[in-house]
Amino acid sequence: MLLIDLARTSAAVAADSARLAKIRHLAELLSRVAPDEAEIAVAYLSGELPQRQIGVGWRTLQDLPEPRQIASATLTHVDDLLSRIKAQAGPGSQAARKDLVEELFRAVTRQEQSFLLRLLGGELRQGALNGVMIEAVAKAAGTPAAEVRRALMLRGWLPAVGAAALTGGVEALRSFRLEVGRPVSPMLAQSAPNVKAALDRLGGEAVALEWKLDGVRVQAHRSGPEVKVFTRTLDDITAQVPELVEAVLALPVDDIVLDGEVIALRADGRPEPFQVTASRVSSKIDTATLRETTPLSVFFFDALRVGGQDLLELPDSERHAALVRAVPEELLTPRLVTADPEEGMAFFADVLRRGHEGVVVKSPGTLYAAGRRGAGWVKVKPRHTLDLVVLAAEWGHGRREGKLSNLHLGARDPESGDFVMLGKTFKGLTDELLTWQTERFLALADGPSDEWVVRVRPEIVVEVAFDGVQRSPRYPGGMALRFARVLRYRPDKRPEDADTVDSVRELLF
DNA sequence: TTCCGACAGTGGGGTCGCAAT
């Protein structure tokens, strides 16, 4: 199959806003693809590469050569080139990758270039990724979507599942099973503003509340003496977390898959800031020294397999019972089962007093919905707010093209009378607000603006919600807001009424 | 007919390893 076929399909998918139409376009193409190119086609059309990462980003994709006129590149040819790009390493590799990228772009037409640019840039922008592709694969293969979804849960990689469905049908899909040593996409949680809302959403019956730790999600697999540890995106971090490996090897069960969180704790048991845990987990050099200075603790909260038995399709209460049988108390995430909102709120308050992030509320009947934001898990975190001043705004991309989108936020410095930038946000803005702020900020434009950033006179006050303040090596005040989002503009407030850097600093430890 | 769950899109700060400067 030719790349141009995919580029045309992608364009058709982007042109139709209806999901069912997108599915039709994708399924039509998938039904024509040869078995040996099925995985590539599913990957490309859902925004993935069979190679996963190839070391090419936005910078390498600048200044590309002119396209050719006649489309002739096959999927196999493109795939070979991408593999060669990924294989580059060592001195001279950046230039070599760039050369190969240019070779690739010289070999394709303008429409194919546009498709590849979005694919390699990681922003397909056709309104279809995994969710729509699951339906398209099911339609093209003539199998129920539920079978595709189930196989994806166990395999974690849609191109492989899609290729299996297209070539082997429902039988091939049913042959996927949980395999110890191969990661499953972890189940994710929805969020609620407070414990009461979370309980209401879960139907007001008895629920389990668990500590939400601000660390790194891990999935630990053990088969006999072999242990592997994976992150949320299924990357293997076994070598970076020896403490966890040892803890799993010490368990009395030797065929097990566990879900949990690793976190760096201080000597007094309180959590280190997220930055410390993240740094420790991503450091690959000299782990032996790091585990002395910054030891990691692990807390498990779910079990996907214990003693050779798969638990994914059992309710939370049964999975947790199996977890408790296999894992000693000190490795378990603290948990309370209750139907009483008062008790739940007290538990939440206690978690916060201990310095942790919040709670996850779980319905006892919930099955493990791998890779999905299941309705049975609801996280609750406290929220801070500040009144800040807009210092500048950046032009948006994609559906925000032509709108000023990303806001630069500043707190008042009472000493100098100036404003200290604390970060940016683009979240929480409705289309109406985007239109309004674009007009308003252009009228307030002031000072040196460039292609992307419009500086404005510091006159607009905006109420911003955020999760916390962290140390920043980037911003002048040495601190930045975590997960800032707009709540509302405050036309009733003047810049002099905005919160000060001192009040922000109080939230930093 | 209305409601709501799931999805895609639009980006945020911080840190690492590696290659280039």
Place this chain on the structure above:
DNA sequence: ATTGCGACCCCACTATCGGAA
């Protein structure tokens, strides 16, 4: 030694479609 890039850790929120109620 420092800088730039790619990748990945954490992530919130809105608009939209289409099936559920």
